[in-house]
Amino acid sequence: MDNGWLFTCYNTLFVLLSCNLSAMSENSIDSICEFLLHAGTDFRIYDVGRGIQPIPSQTFLQLENGEFPTPSPRQQQGWYALVFWQAAHAVNLNASRQYIWFLRLPVDEQSKIVNAARTHFLRTIVDALQQDPSMEKGLPDNPYIFTPAETLRAQLTAKVKADLNQLSQQDSIKTFAYINAPGTVDWRNISMQEVHYAVYQLTDNSKVFKNLEQNWSQLAPAFLNVLLCALENIPLPDETEQFFIQQIKQSQNAEMQTRLLLALHNPNTSINVSALLALLLSDPRSSTLSLLSVIAGRYGTSLSPALLSLFFQRCHELDESENADGEIIKGFYEDLVRLPAIRPHVLQLIR
Numbered sequence: 553m554d555n556g557w558l559f560t561c562y563n564t565l566f567v568l569l570s571c572n573l574s575a576m577s578e579n580s581i582d583s584i585c586e587f588l589l590h591a592g593t594d595f596r597i598y599d600v601g602r603g604i605q606p607i608p609s610q611t612f613l614q615l616e617n618g619e620f621p622t623p624s625p626r627q628q629q630g631w632y633a634l635v636f637w638q639a640a641h642a643v644n645l646n647a648s649r650q651y652i653w654f655l656r657l658p659v660d661e662q663s664k665i666v667n668a669a670r671t672h673f674l675r676t677i678v679d680a681l682q683q684d685p686s687m688e689k690g691l692p693d694n695p696y697i698f699t700p701a702e703t704l705r706a707q708l709t710a711k712v713k714a715d716l717n718q719l720s721q722q723d724s725i726k727t728f729a730y731i732n733a734p735g736t737v738d739w740r741n742i743s744m745q746e747v748h749y750a751v752y753q754l755t756d757n758s759k760v761f762k763n764l765e766q767n768w769s770q771l772a773p774a775f776l777n778v779l780l781c782a783l784e785n786i787p788l789p790d791e792t793e794q795f796f797i798q799q800i801k802q803s804q805n806a807e808m809q810t811r812l813l814l815a816l817h818n819p820n821t822s823i824n825v826s827a828l829l830a831l832l833l834s835d836p837r838s839s840t841l842s843l844l845s846v847i848a849g850r851y852g853t854s855l856s857p858a859l860l861s862l863f864f865q866r867c868h869e870l871d872e873s874e875n876a877d878g879e880i881i882k883g884f885y886e887d888l889v890r891l892p893a894i895r896p897h898v899l900q901l902i903r
Contacts (some may be wrong), residue, residue, distance in 0.1 A: 593636040601631035621663035621892045629656040710748035724750035732763045734770040748782040761792045780815040821854040833862035839870045853893040
């Protein structure tokens with residue numbers, strides 16, 4: 553993946569910190585936001601647990617302090633991406649490199665960040681800086697930093713670059729050319745990152761969307777897989793949304809159905825997509841682990857009490873067909889009950 557623009561780099565911030573925080577005591581920093589400010593960085597924070605959503609720094613500070621639950625926990629953790637750069641380059645972002653930490657913080661039963669974990673994360677870094685300001689001994693182990701799947705890295709890189717107005721037409725030329733005329737471009741020369749950059753330059757009236765529908769059957773399956781993943785979180789024109797919905801209804805390929813459902817995901821679930829979820833969950837044939845995982849992972853907060861009931865019915869059927877001894881329904885329950893928006897409904901269903 554062409555991911556040289558955004559660096560997943562734990563040690564880079566240590567280099568910046570060593571210049572600014574060498575005299576800092578572990579008790580003088582109380583939050584991650586304060587920590588980044590003391591490091592002399594500008595930063596942006598994203599929730600990456602179930603899609604990609606920007607979080608204002610003040611809101612993240614409130615999340616850190618347990619003032620309200622994290623809205624999209626995953627695997628009993630809040631998943632975040634911290635993007636930062638040297639403040640000296642704030643006027644000219646193109647002159648600086650943006651770096652990133654992917655961070656997972658445990659949440660409690662109410663989905664609030666566990667304060668002790670946040671404190672431990674900070675203390676690990678501060679102690680390392682105090683004991684070895686030059687970092688000659690290397691980096692300390694930090695259980696909260698992780699490297700996500702390549703797709704998430706590509707999605708976030710494109711999202712951040714778009715948010716900072718650093719995309720150019722050059723980033724989308726090959727992707728759009730292939731969609732518009734599949735027979736004239738070798739899709740194998742298009743990188744994953746280029747596809748992710750391109751989708752952020754689409755507009756509702758773009759001819760590319762129309763050509764995507766017209767040339768759908770001519771596009772390489774491997775290219776479509778990347779494109780559909782890239783389209784997640786991107787608002788689609790009504791016509792394209794309807795086209796994807798029809799493809800899901802007609803497709804006999806479970807993997808393609810799953811990828812199309814991911815592509816339909818964005819922060820505001822439309823009426824048409826909600827109707828599609830109801831249709832899928834009403835059909836026992838939809839009881840596949842991959843499809844149920846996408847529904848739970850991306851559309852969990854959009855499920856009404858009636859759809860939640862259907863969802864767990866499908867989980868129960870899958871449990872029985874797979875002889876899973878209740879493990880499937882248990883796993884989905886433990887995941888969905890952490891979502892504040894639907895927690896009361898999930899608890900009521902289980903009771």
